[in-house]
Amino acid sequence: xxxxxxxxxxxxxxxxxxxxxxxxxxxxxxxxxxxxxxxxxxxxxxxxxxxxxxxxxxxxxxxxxxxxxxxxxxxxxxxxxxxxxxxxxxxxxxxxxxxxxxxxxxxxxxxxxxxxxxx
Amino acid sequence: xxxxxxxxxxxxxxxxxxxxxxxxxxxxxxxxxxxxxxxxxxxxxxxxxxxxxxxxxxxxxxxxxxxxxxxxxxxxxxxxxxxxxxxxxxxxxxxxxxxxxxxxxxxxxxxxxxxxxxxxxxxxxxxxxxxxxxxxxxxxxxxxxxxxxxxxxxxxxxxxxxxxxxxxxxxxxxxxxxxxxxxxxxxxxxxxxxxxxxxxxxxxxxxxxxxxxxxxxxxxxxxxxxxxxxxxxxxxxxxxxxxxxxxxxxxxxxxxxxxxxxxxxxxxxxxxxxxxxxxxxxxxxxxxxxxxxxxxxxxxxxxxxxxxxxxxxxxxxxxxxxxxxxxxxxxxxxxxxxxxxxxxxxxxxxxxxxxxxxxxxxxxxxxxxxxxxxxxxx
Numbered sequence: 001x002x003x004x005x006x007x008x009x010x011x012x013x014x015x016x017x018x019x020x021x022x023x024x025x026x027x028x029x030x031x032x033x034x035x036x037x038x039x040x041x042x043x044x045x046x047x048x049x050x051x052x053x054x055x056x057x058x059x060x061x062x063x064x065x066x067x068x069x070x071x072x073x074x075x076x077x078x079x080x081x082x083x084x085x086x087x088x089x090x091x092x093x094x095x096x097x098x099x100x101x102x103x104x105x106x107x108x109x110x111x112x113x114x115x116x117x118x119x
Numbered sequence: 120x121x122x123x124x125x126x127x128x129x130x131x132x133x134x135x136x137x138x139x140x141x142x143x144x145x146x147x148x149x150x151x152x153x154x155x156x157x158x159x160x161x162x163x164x165x166x167x168x169x170x171x172x173x174x175x176x177x178x179x180x181x182x183x184x185x186x187x188x189x190x191x192x193x194x195x196x197x198x199x200x201x202x203x204x205x206x207x208x209x210x211x212x213x214x215x216x217x218x219x220x221x222x223x224x225x226x227x228x229x230x231x232x233x234x235x236x237x238x239x240x241x242x243x244x245x246x247x248x249x250x251x252x253x254x255x256x257x258x259x260x261x262x263x264x265x266x267x268x269x270x271x272x273x274x275x276x277x278x279x280x281x282x283x284x285x286x287x288x289x290x291x292x293x294x295x296x297x298x299x300x301x302x303x304x305x306x307x308x309x310x311x312x313x314x315x316x317x318x319x320x321x322x323x324x325x326x327x328x329x330x331x332x333x334x335x336x337x338x339x340x341x342x343x344x345x346x347x348x349x350x351x352x353x354x355x356x357x358x359x360x361x362x363x364x365x366x367x368x369x370x371x372x373x374x375x376x377x378x379x380x381x382x383x384x385x386x387x388x389x390x391x392x393x394x395x396x397x398x399x400x401x402x403x404x405x406x407x408x409x410x411x412x413x414x415x416x417x418x419x420x421x422x423x424x425x426x427x428x429x430x431x432x433x434x435x436x437x438x439x440x441x442x443x444x445x446x447x448x449x450x451x452x453x454x455x456x457x458x459x460x461x462x463x464x465x466x467x468x469x470x471x472x473x474x475x476x477x478x479x480x481x482x483x484x485x486x487x488x489x490x491x492x493x494x495x496x497x
Contacts, residue, residue, distance in 0.1 A: 009249045028360065029250055057263030058316040059255065063239035067255035075260050075315075077268075077360065087251050087360045096271045112254055 005044045008113055013104040015049055015113055017084050018042035028084045049102035051080040051115070053094050066108040073107070076100075078115055088113040121210040123345045123493065124220070124336040125154025126455040130296035131329035131443030135231050139169035140184045142226035142330030146448070147185055150332040155340045156220060158185070163218030164192040165205040167225035167447025170241045171232035181224065191218050198245065198482025199394055201225065202331070202451035203350070203489035209335035210347040219337050225447030226330025238326050245483055247358045256315075259323055259397065261359045261484040263315035266399035269365060270317065273406075277317050279417035280398040281308035284321045284440055286420050287395060290427065291437025293468050298327050298443035308398075322398040327443030331451035333458065343462045343497060348475070349381025350491035359484040369488040370407035370479065377490035383475065385409040388492075390460055390473040391431050392453035394481040395438040404479055405433075408490070432470040435460065450480050461495045 006012035009030075018027050020034035020042045027035055027042065034042050054077040062068040076090035078100060089112055090100065100115035127149025129142055137145075143166065151158060164187070166178045174180050178192040191212065197204040202225055209221035229238055239257055246252045246261065269275060285305055291297035303321060311320040335347075353369035353376065356362045378384065391410055395401035405416040410431060411424075419425060425433035436442045436456040439449050459465040460473035478491045 009253070029247060029358075055264040055268040057256075057260045057267060057318075058313070059257060059260045059263075060313040060315065061239075061257065061259070062255055063236045063243060063257055064255075070255065072313075073255065075254060075256050075264065077264055085360055087247075087254055087256070089254060096267065108253070108255055110253060 003044065005046060008104065008111060011110070013111055015047040015086065015102060016044055017047055017082060018044055026082060026084045028086050047080055047082050051078040051100055053090070053096050053098045053100055053115070054079045054085060055096065056090065056094055058092060070107055076115055086113070088115055090115040091117060120337070121213045121347045122336050122339040123333050123347070123454070123458050124340040125150045125152070125156065125334040126458045127153060127332045128296065128452055128455040129330045131327040131445055131452070132298040133231055134228060134328035137228050137328060139172045139227045139232070140181060142228060142328060142445070142448070143181055143224045143332070144185050146226055146330035146332035147222055147224045150334050151222065154220070154334040154336065156334065158187050161187050161220050161222045161334070162190045163209070163212055163221035164189045165209055165221060165223050166194050167201045167205065168194055168196050169227045170238065170446060171228055197487050199396055199450055200480035200482035200487045200489045201447045202454060203478060203480035203491055204352065206333070206335060206347070206454065206491065207350045207352065207489055210350065213335055213337040221335045222332060223335060224332040225451050227446040227448060228328045229445050230326045230328045235326060245357070247360060251358060251360060259315035259318050262397045262399055263318045264359055265403070265485060266317050269399060269403055272365060273414035275402060275414055275417065277309065278305055280317070280322055280402060281305040282417045282420040283395065283398040283401045284308045286425060287434060287438040287440035290435050291441030294436045294442060297437045297441055298325055299437070299441045318397055318399065324396050324439035324444040324449070327445040327449070329443055329445035329448050331448040331455055333451070333454060343495060345458055345461050346494045346496050348383060348492040348494040349377055350489065351376030351380050353488045354486065357483055357486050362484065368407060368485050370404050370481065370485070373488035373490040374408050374479070377492060381492040383492055385477070387475050388431070388477045390457060390470060390476040391433045392457045392476060392478040393433060394450055394479055395434060395440050396444065396481070398440070400481060401438070403485070404481060408477065408479055427468060427470055435465065435468045435470065454478060457493060461493065
């Protein structure tokens with residue numbers, strides 16, 4: 001097994017993805033194998049936090065007290081410069097195609113990735 | 120060969136004091152009677168799930184409650200596509216001789232059995248537990264994301280999407296069992312409260328109580344037969360983060376397989392029953408299925424193409440958007456309405472010719488798809 005790197009899902013301020021040495025495919029959701037070819041032990045890598053906005057949705061109606069405190073918040077899908085897609089939060093003004101960079105903000109009791117436009 | 124021999128549907132909306140099993144039983148009773156059968160004739164049961172009353176053996180629970188001892192029974196879970204997935208399985212079960220009469224049933228007291236927050240929260244769990252759910256998305260947000268991209272790529276506007284809500288409401292006005300009975304306009308949809316932009320309240324289906332059921336049989340039991348001509352599925356992903364591009368979604372794959380299995384073309388279709396959890400869902404699916412060109416579905420709504428008297432009547436009961444959405448039963452109402460149309464029993468909603476129908480269901484976030492063609496035989 002390659003060493004596991006902590007990311008925002010495990011309490012660190014980082015975005016991590018996996019890369020398969022045999023087939024070269026990337027995956028964002030952590031697994032002990034490559035979902036494309038089945039090879040074990042994909043290598044964990046830290047992402048740069050750079051990307052392009054693929055889709056956005058401004059959430060105005062949330063379902064829990066913790067998330068309601070943040071309404072409205074913008075959910076975004078970002079295609080990272082490494083070439084995997086991830087969900088995160090982002091500036092309300094973001095438009096599809098915007099070049100963005102990530103920082104981390106508190107949301108409902110944890111730090112989550114938040115994208116803003118590259119100036 | 121298999122036939123839909125009977126259908127049953129409750130009104131959707133509030134059924135104060137009714138449990139999921141009550142609503143399922145009511146619809147099941149209606150469908151068995153509609154097929155001209157007795158309970159003892161039912162030898163197979165397929166049921167969905169209830170978010171209000173989850174159980175690891177829901178079909179056995181229902182069979183005991185309803186009072187039958189089937190030779191074959193289990194639950195099926197494919198989200199919004201569950202109803203059509205069960206119908207597809209029932210079709211194969213009776214064709215294979217496993218059962219003679221399979222009762223397909225879904226129902227839930229989703230509106231009065233739990234708070235709206237609980238319902239929204241339960242459904243949001245279709246998101247990835249580590250990489251999506253902690254970000255606080257809701258089902259409307261998952262579809263809002265898809266909507267934003269679809270609108271961007273194909274020049275669809277919020278006013279275009281609103282047309283689908285208006286059409287479904289217009290249809291619901293003619294069905295006494297629908298949850299909503301007040302006409303709405305595009306301006307009403309545009310002015311409704313933002314939920315997950317670009318989707319507003321009237322772009323979203325409601326939460327409802329209700330039940331739906333049908334019987335799938337090896338032989339027809341009535342004069343007019345409604346035959347399963349062919350069906351197919353496609354499953355490309357579960358989570359929206361892992362969804363393929365808009366041009367590679369499962370609806371196009373499922374419909375291509377179903378057309379091949381049924382030996383028909385879209386030009387043969389006379390009635391359409393298409394999943395409509397949100398206005399964007401309906402717009403995208405109509406275009407994916409080939410019932411409208413890319414970005415052109417809204418124009419077809421405006422021209423009356425999908426109205427009761429139009430060339431391709433669509434969800435004449437009002438769909439999930441306005442008849443209501445009680446979970447598994449939600450999209451089963453589409454099949455019940457299709458059956459009524461095909462057998463000439465749709466009262467004031469009756470269309471001219473529902474000889475061949477196309478049904479399509481979607482589960483998750485355009486994740487799981489079932490396409491099905493039905494044919495009327497005399």
